[in-house]
Amino acid sequence: MASPVSLAASPTGAWVARRTGAQLTLHAAARLGEALAIELATDDVDITFAGPPDQLVVVARAPGATQVLLYNPPDLEIAARAEIEGKAELAGVTGPRLALITGEHRTLVLVRCAPRALVVQPTESGPLVEAAIGLEDNKLLVVQPKKIEQWDAIARRAMLRLNLPLPPLPRLLGAAKGNFWSAVAGRESVYVYRASDGRAFEHRLEGAVIAAASSLASPYIAVATDAGLLNVHAFAHTTTSLGARTAAALAQAVVADEPILYGCDGADALWRLSLVEGASIERQQIATSSSTASSSGGRGLKLDLGQGSSGKPAVAKLVKPAKGGEGSRTWRESLVQWCEDAFAREKRSEMLVKPEPIDDPQIPFDAALSVMGDRISPTARRTLALLYGGWLRGTPAINISALAAVLGGGEDAWAEALGTGALGGQGWAVVEGGKLALAPVIARHLDGAPPRAVRLIGEPPAREAPHGVVITTLDERAIAERLGAIAVARVGASIVEAALEAKVNDAALVVAQPDEHAIAALVERGGDAIVIATEPRPGRLASFVSWPPPPPPPPAPAAG
8 A cells, every 4th residue: 555645756847746645636846836636546556757758657556457547747637548467566767667566476567658658568577576766867776685686678678786785674765866775764774875886875864764755866865754854965975954844755856957855744735945055944835725726837946945034045954974084094094005905916916817806995985085986987986096095105106007907907997097087087187107196186185185276165065056167247255155165266376276176175166366368278178167257358258158147038928
């Protein structure tokens, strides 16, 4: 039997569906207080959205068979129907495909959604499927008692096998940007698994888990506990308190690049809030009636919750991890030993037997090395660790051939060692004289030293970031209030170093006294920056985009 209350948000963020018992309501995200409502034939249902384009799907269970119903918002007329023998439960969604677990043997069945049709596609999953999580690019994570596999939903077969230490059944499972997560209802932990290598992180919570929600486009995992709402950042591994309110059901969507959480409490009140760090945690609560109402308009929502009562941007309280990260020298000593062991093992090898690939070193998840490593591939992450280990040993530059060999000798290993991979592309590492070394800015950042080329203002990460170089007439304070975190380039500092320090500190680069040639060089490197100009600039700066962009023109008055 399904939960009495459930929520779903569409992939584009334009629609929210709520099911209370047998009643289904569809809300335009821009007008949550208005809804279209219908009565379903049963209250034993699951709801979700497929797409794009946005399509609402209802999985309704009845004795002997399960009906899959398709709706095309804003219409709540059935556009297509499919029947599956026996009972089926919704497991996950990837693009236009649903993953259902069916029958007493719990086998996997896929259902592909078209605008006016549903196509049932059986698979050869075998029995006892416990869960299926929708991933990006038509992929699924399929969990069975003795194996966890990533499937191609189009080919309907497993592509690779993963090793994730999941908690016991019954469990909640989901996927966020670059990560998987799991939890057990009633327990006080959420486990986050890095998608690149399956590395697990446990987040202890203050309260027992009731519900959770995530989005593939967002790094946030929202968790409702019996003590209140919490927001787990899958990359930064921090937990933010969102207040004491609880929720019976949650859904998350990314709207205009902003992650939005929708919730429904026990009193059936629907509400929403922004999950962006530094945004106000004031909730917008919407009282909706069960009667049918018009639901026109609303292709999306840019939720601006404004400022708190004090007139300053309200910042949620962060619950820091219990273990020390940058303040401890122990992990750096272990890193140096790991680095020495890796190169010593490669020297001992006579190339008769290829050594096993090196494992990641043990780094606290709140250390800068771990945070930066979460943003890149496993090979690039190990390269970063080896280079920082060399920096700590006093040998910052490593021979290209030796580094490639330690990394396994594959194409990715050689690309990183030659400086043509992720580290070189982002400017984190540089090649000179046949050796690769960390850029000094990156090495100082990993040491925990304050930046030299910029002044940091605000609380990272930035809520927004410029794309390319843009011009503004706002002052530093106004920009910081809008973005949350900025890095102001110091006079005379290298613009390249300033851009690097801004990026690794999750802040938007601001240049207050622009040099035309330096800014042009930044543009050529594909950099991002906000340039403060008190008057129109001549030369190359005149062609840059203004910021903030002008507001859209008001809508034309309705005829009549």
